[in-house]
Amino acid sequence: MSNLFDAVRRSVTARQAAEAYALAVDRHGKALCPWHDDRRPSLSFDPRTGRCKCFACGAGGSAIDLTACLLGCSPLEAAQRLNADFGIGADDTGARPEVLPTGETPAQHRARVKAEANRQYAALCDRLHAAEEVLARFTPETAEHSHEFLRALQALADAQDGLEQFNT
Numbered sequence: 001m002s003n004l005f006d007a008v009r010r011s012v013t014a015r016q017a018a019e020a021y022a023l024a025v026d027r028h029g030k031a032l033c034p035w036h037d038d039r040r041p042s043l044s045f046d047p048r049t050g051r052c053k054c055f056a057c058g059a060g061g062s063a064i065d066l067t068a069c070l071l072g073c074s075p076l077e078a079a080q081r082l083n084a085d086f087g088i089g090a091d092d093t094g095a096r097p098e099v100l101p102t103g104e105t106p107a108q109h110r111a112r113v114k115a116e117a118n119r120q121y122a123a124l125c126d127r128l129h130a131a132e133e134v135l136a137r138f139t140p141e142t143a144e145h146s147h148e149f150l151r152a153l154q155a156l157a158d159a160q161d162g163l164e165q166f167n168t
Contacts, residue, residue, distance in 0.1 A: 003090060004079050004080070004083060004090045005064065005075075005079050007083070007088055007090030008063065008064055008079045008082045008083055008086075008088060008090060009050070009062050009063065009064065011082075011086060011088045011090075012050075012063040012082050012086050012088070013045070013047075013050035013051075013063055014045055014050060014051050014052035014060075014061070014062060014063045014065075014066045015029070015045040015047075015050075015052070016063065016086075017063035017064075017066050017067045017070075017082060018031055018043075018045070018052070018066060018070075020085060020086070020110070020113060021067060021070045021071065021113070022113050022116055022117055022120075023066075023070060024117070024165035025045065025165075026041055026164055026165055028041075029044060029045050029047075030042065030043060030044055030045075031043045031045075031165070032165065033054040033056060033057060033059065034066070034069045034070050035054060035057055035059035035069055036054070036056065036057040036059070038054075038056065039161070040161075041164075041165065042054050042055050042056035042057075043060070050062070050063070052066055063082055064078045064079050064082065065078075067079075067081060067082055085106060085109055086106070087106050120162075121163070124159050124162040124163050125159075125163070127155060127158070127159040127162075128156065128159035128160065128163065130155070131152045131153075131155040131156035131159060132156065134148065134149075134152035134155075135149065135152050135153065135156065
């Protein structure tokens, strides 16, 4: 069992796991922490150790710890999933899996994860443009006491925060 954990820790960094399971890492190497309700990226990735750490809540760990949190599973299940998804081959037979437990090949899995990230990015762009269109209708005089203006302003800020996660 420890061979599985050791092989996964040697083969996969926390950042690789984050990106494989659709946790957006920004251009500064930070992401929203999955261990707490994070509004600003506070999860950092250390390229030297391959681990992650949240500077807001203190949580962090290896690719296995992060995957267990992201997928809501046990560390053993996370290690098995990483082993399969990254084709590490750290099982009893030493054979590299060609098909994941989901029935996908590793390439299909990566393509599906990337397509989902693209859909999320497009949805955020749509929200940003919709908020900008609403805000463009207001003047300083009409915006002063408008709830619609305030909602659009908040939607704009939320969309900008979300899009910043995709800037790498």
